[in-house]
Amino acid sequence: MTIDTTPQKTAEPIPSSTGTTAKHRIASIDIMRGLVIVLMLIDHVRERFYLHMQVSDPMDVDTTSPALFFTRLSAHICAPTFIFLAGLSAWLYAHPSRGGVRSPSGFLFKRGLFLIVLEVTLVNFAWAGSFGTFWMQVIWVIGLSMIALSLLVKLPYWLIGVIGFAIVFGHNLLTPITFQPGEFGYSLWTILHDRGYLLDSEALRIKISYPLLPWIGVIALGYFAGPLYARTVDALTRRKVLMALGLGSLALLLVLRGFNIYGETLPWEHGNTALQTVMSFVNFTKYPPSLDFLLLTLGLMFLLLTAFESRTNRALDALQVFGSAPMFFYIAHLYVLLICYQVVIWLVGPNQGALFGVEHIVWIWLIAAVLTVVMYFPTRAFARFKHATNIWWVKYF
Template identity: 55%
Template sequence: MSANQPINALDGAVKAKRISSIDMMRGAVMLIMLLDHVRERFYLHMQVSDPMDLNTTSWELFISRFAAHFCAPIFVFLTGVSAWLYANRNPLQPRSAREFLVKRGLFLIGLEIVVINISWMGNYHTLWLQVIWVIGLSMLTLAALINLPRPIMALLGFAIVFGHNLLTPIQFMPNEWGYSLWTILHDRGYLIADGVLKVKISYPALPWMGVILLGYAAGPIFSKSSIANKRQRQLLQLGIGCLVLFIILRGGNIYGETLPWQMGNNLGETLMSVFNLTKYPPSLSFLLITLGVMFIGLVGFERLNNQFGQVLMTFGSVPMFFYILHLYVLLLVYSISKYVFGANHGELLGVDNMAWVWLIALSLIALLYYPVKRFSAYKQASQQAWIKYL
């Protein structure tokens, strides 16, 4: 998207600012994701369930994990937006994004299998199909539906996002017909539970397909013909609407979450119960709160013009490069640390509290910033097609 040529200086300025806000949002969630992955490396002895067990989860662990909830919804939604921007680079000559989506979708699935999976544990005993896999699969779904009228696509996206919680009672046993397809679409579990290589679906795909459809349908909000004030007003309306609907549905335990919230011994415990949401697959409440905050955040980032915004934009400009880089750096740092200090929690090496997790994450942000910045500059200057995939 950053390679698009503006029609005139005014359009170029508006477009750059708009795309910058998207890159800032991506950069922000990438840094939050880094924090969560540091937790999974150095705080795994205090692993959390989904939803979290509030009897064993501390408030600082809860907040860190809840912050990580924003990463996948924002990336999937903005992937849909980016596909619309690609298809409508020239408003006078729109083009199909199908080839764009198919190539990148297959590329992401291949990366998940070949490159990313081994970065988690340093071995290949289990193939974990996680967020990169589900983004790739969602892109392929969008490619298949790309010729639908945009209003129909929006209605389909809404139907999936708002209706998939009704499918929760449907379950299949591993030996039943339909188990594999349902595991891919809705129920987290093993596709292959035995043998040399096990395969587990960590991110059921159906709700994410709905999210990417909604992102594509929302693409015109970010059109270069869109007036900034109008766009910001639309985003605020979407954000406030999502949050109000979350308050109504979640506050009354009406619909949209499989685990009802309960009153705790104090306000903090009650709030933790309210925001203890299902991620696998993402419940309607999960998507309302995360996407609602994203819409409002995009307005804030569009108005942000300082060094902090530039840092976020740098990380967000090459998200796949940063994703792969930070996973392997974490694997290397953890392996060296375990070799030097030894395991202190069974077979794991871990720190004693979340403050250390935050400190390690901040150190890695500083360490990785300049490689990311250099690669971002290289990507912008490069004419090689493959480099754009990162």
């Protein structure tokens, strides 16, 4: 999910694929990607070793423990961040610091197809250990969003922003529109807005878990935000704009959500405790992502990007490594989890019905912490290899 970018504040130089110019990466963007990758790892450990305590979507405040609720909630920032930064990176790819403007359309289209192929092959097998139902999830929707952006970039820049805002702020108006299986329009609407089975037969089952339409809006807004990282924009100005975007998003969320005005299909309610009330307030629809969901996650992302730009320490350096090779990490960690789970089943056997699961959510965080350390070294090695090699397909990882 990374496109080589040109920074204001740079990390290490990265050789270009031609070897004639030097490219750089923006440290704060890689750190942001690295953070959400670690949060994603925690959530995927939960799906392997805490599946007997599965949570619904949206999360049921009455039946889900606060620890599990907020563990799941922490991962909500992942998909919006990846897709927004994919759009932003596409703008940076199109506007390198050296040379003229170039079209990102071809790269986005090929990269999108590549991600869709990965979803239906390596990623699907990693989740189930076999090919049964094809779950079209986040990698699929990132790929389709890139393909959509490959067409949108042919439009005037301002129009891309208008389309992005219109989709993100307006798609909740489409919620009442539904189609039943077999009706004309069901397949298209399942891909665009309502998750469901695109195909459900004995021979083949395809489940759309991530409806596409809102994510087109997010990637378009990411592209529209690209000029914030142009070399003509100083760091102080960029931080001020990012801070304003973050605080503005969260303030708008408080108004829309506080009065249950618009942006979420599930109104919040007062719970028996203050904690339950907070849980209800932040319990947003993810599939498809509601406006309130995006205001929360993107608002937090803007604030974190602001913080990451001016701070350095060893922890952030480690996150930067993860963020410099996110696709490698994504695929590798799924297979690590698959192998670990199969080994545990072989050694111990199931202890939660047909599943093996740990007894407390604390174990999920501890397992994820260990795997984060384990995954650091191969990710760092691959990132160095990717940045040094001229092999074209490696760049897609």
